Amino acid sequence: MAKQPPVPLLSNGKRVDGRLPEEHRPVTMQVGVLPNANGSALVAYGNTIVLAAVYGPREPIPRYITAPDKAVIRVRYHMAPFSTDDRKNPAPTRREIEISKVVKEALEAVVFLEQYPKSTIDVFLEVLQADGSTRVTSITAASLALADAGIPLRDLVIGVSVGKVGDTVIVDLNKLEDNYGDGDLPIAIAYRKGWILLMQLDGVWKPSEVKRGLELAFKAAENIYRIMRETLKGKYMMVVQQ
Amino acid sequence: MSYPFEIIPSLRRETLRRLISEGKRPDNRQLLGMRDLSIRVGVVKTADGSAIVNLGNTKVIAGVKFELGKPFEDTPNEGNLIVNLETPPLAAPTFEPGPPDENAIEIARIIDRALRHSNYIPLRDLVIIPGKSVYTMWIDIYVLNHDGNLIDSSMLAAVSAIANAQVPRAIIDGDNVKLDKSTKVQLNVNPQNMPLTVTYYKIDKYLIVDPTLEEEVMSDGRFTVASDGENIVALQKGSGYFTPEEVDLMINNTISIVKDLKIKVLEMVKTPAGSLML
Numbered sequence: 246m247a248k249q250p251p252v253p254l255l256s257n258g259k260r261v262d263g264r265l266p267e268e269h270r271p272v273t274m275q276v277g278v279l280p281n282a283n284g285s286a287l288v289a290y291g292n293t294i295v296l297a298a299v300y301g302p303r304e305p306i307p308r309y310i311t312a313p314d315k316a317v318i319r320v321r322y323h324m325a326p327f328s329t330d331d332r333k334n335p336a337p338t339r340r341e342i343e344i345s346k347v348v349k350e351a352l353e354a355v356v357f358l359e360q361y362p363k364s365t366i367d368v369f370l371e372v373l374q375a376d377g378s379t380r381v382t383s384i385t386a387a388s389l390a391l392a393d394a395g396i397p398l399r400d401l402v403i404g405v406s407v408g409k410v411g412d413t414v415i416v417d418l419n420k421l422e423d424n425y426g427d428g429d430l431p432i433a434i435a436y437r438k439g440w441i442l443l444m445q446l447d448g449v450w451k452p453s454e455v456k457r458g459l460e461l462a463f464k465a466a467e468n469i470y471r472i473m474r475e476t477l478k479g480k481y482m483m484v485v486q487q
Numbered sequence: 488m489s490y491p492f493e494i495i496p497s498l499r500r501e502t503l504r505r506l507i508s509e510g511k512r513p514d515n516r517q518l519l520g521m522r523d524l525s526i527r528v529g530v531v532k533t534a535d536g537s538a539i540v541n542l543g544n545t546k547v548i549a550g551v552k553f554e555l556g557k558p559f560e561d562t563p564n565e566g567n568l569i570v571n572l573e574t575p576p577l578a579a580p581t582f583e584p585g586p587p588d589e590n591a592i593e594i595a596r597i598i599d600r601a602l603r604h605s606n607y608i609p610l611r612d613l614v615i616i617p618g619k620s621v622y623t624m625w626i627d628i629y630v631l632n633h634d635g636n637l638i639d640s641s642m643l644a645a646v647s648a649i650a651n652a653q654v655p656r657a658i659i660d661g662d663n664v665k666l667d668k669s670t671k672v673q674l675n676v677n678p679q680n681m682p683l684t685v686t687y688y689k690i691d692k693y694l695i696v697d698p699t700l701e702e703e704v705m706s707d708g709r710f711t712v713a714s715d716g717e718n719i720v721a722l723q724k725g726s727g728y729f730t731p732e733e734v735d736l737m738i739n740n741t742i743s744i745v746k747d748l749k750i751k752v753l754e755m756v757k758t759p760a761g762s763l764m765l
Contacts (some may be wrong), residue, residue: 248561339595342592343589343592343596346589346592346593347593350724350725350726354727430722438728439730439731440729440730441724441731441734442724442728444710444723444729445722446600446720446722447604447721449604449718449719452718452742455719455734456738459731
């Protein structure tokens with residue numbers, strides 16, 4: 246912010262990668278990719294790739310974290326050392342600890358926790374390749390992996406990032422837009438419920454811009470929701486065929 | 488903030504929920520009413536700036552310290568700002584010793600973002616030799632008694648301590664830079680840009696602000712809006728879920744709450760207090 250980008254982020258209404266302001270990068274998904282995990286998913290938003298694994302519901306270790314009336318969700322968001330331009334030290338940063346917390350709080354609102362008292366559901370998120378919007382890609386991956394694990398959910402959760410270049414609100418930031426843009430507004434949505442499960446904001450925004458950002462995020466979530474459903478359906482179709 | 492092992496009897500919970508559904512609270516406040524606020528600045532003589540905030544029974548102290556530092560590569564013409572928040576075990580039966588946990592880190596990072604984007608601190612004034620030597624401004628926030636709403640009270644403590652901060656003079660001697668702690672000049676903050684947070688807690692479908700610990704523990708959702716009175720400079724959704732309409736409402740509400748609250752805060756940080764008293 247206030248830093249000069251190496252190339253203009255917007256020229257003639259097009260972004261650095263040729264997208265329109267409201268255009269999301271291609272989204273691809275795969276589920277059940279890790280045989281050891283109870284559920285897993287690989288989700289890509291353009292060049293951002295996140296691997297999610299769900300272990301549980303299982304007996305909590307250490308035991309003292311148990312809740313008597315519901316399951317405890319634990320989330321670890323982590324970036325692989327090779328996922329960024331400069332090697333990232335693998336020790337967890339304050340940023341990663343905060344993201345793990347907000348992702349956990351997003352998921353807690355949709356999992357039927359009360360069905361699994363005294364147990365934990367562990368969600369592990371590894372960013373394998375980072376090109377902006379890693380936390381929202383992680384949320385989509387986490388929710389897909391939870392569904393893949395067969396854990397009952399109130400809704401699927403879709404992460405969408407919104408940002409700002411000057412006065413233009415854009416959808417799904419890439420790394421350049423994240424580093425040099427004028428603001429960042431990651432959002433997670435329970436699509437059918439219309440619930441906002443994660444919302445953070447970086448930069449200076451007018452209230453009207455936040456409103457517009459929310460609208461664009463809901464719009465972008467529609468397509469991602471459809472892809473998630475198809476991906477999950479595809480897995481069961483394969484089982485049926487076998 | 489939800490800490491485990493904080494238990495409210497279900498009878499009490501039901502009473503509180505019923506009260507809130509009638510637009511009332513146990514301490515006779517309105518749903519969007521804050522507890523009594525007092526701020527005293529300059530209470531710690533060893534700090535370069537300090538403030539103690541009492542918000543009801545929640546007590547938070549913040550200290551500012553300047554050190555010599557190297558600028559970050561991408562900001563050669565700005566001083567460094569580091570916000571740290573500690574929840575020492577003396578502040579609540581549920582706090583345990585150790586490095587900041589996820590709750591403490593989250594609050595510090597919300598405050599950091601709000602301060603950075605509001606342009607309240609003149610970071611460009613904190614440069615000694617561009618690209619080589621700058622001030623590192625440490626903002627250490629200590630919770631002393633946790634009775635709810637740590638985000639807003641910590642933010643108040645931070646902006647107040649910063650308003651009270653004095654920068655030790657830098658002495659440049661060739662390539663050597665030293666800080667002279669005996670001569671200090673007032674930090675020129677931009678008062679009109681002072682950011683404040685308003686954190687909303689959802690109980691059933693009702694939104695309240697400035698909860699006591701009891702109200703906070705039984706809440707179903709948390710959402711923080713930081714504003715300078717005009718723009719939004721940080722948002723953070725905590726637990727629960729919120730609808731777009733609720734978000735809209737909270738944002739608009741915050742702008743008017745912050746406008747009024749800022750006038751009070753600016754008045755309270757004017758005169759340094761004599762000594763440290765809780």
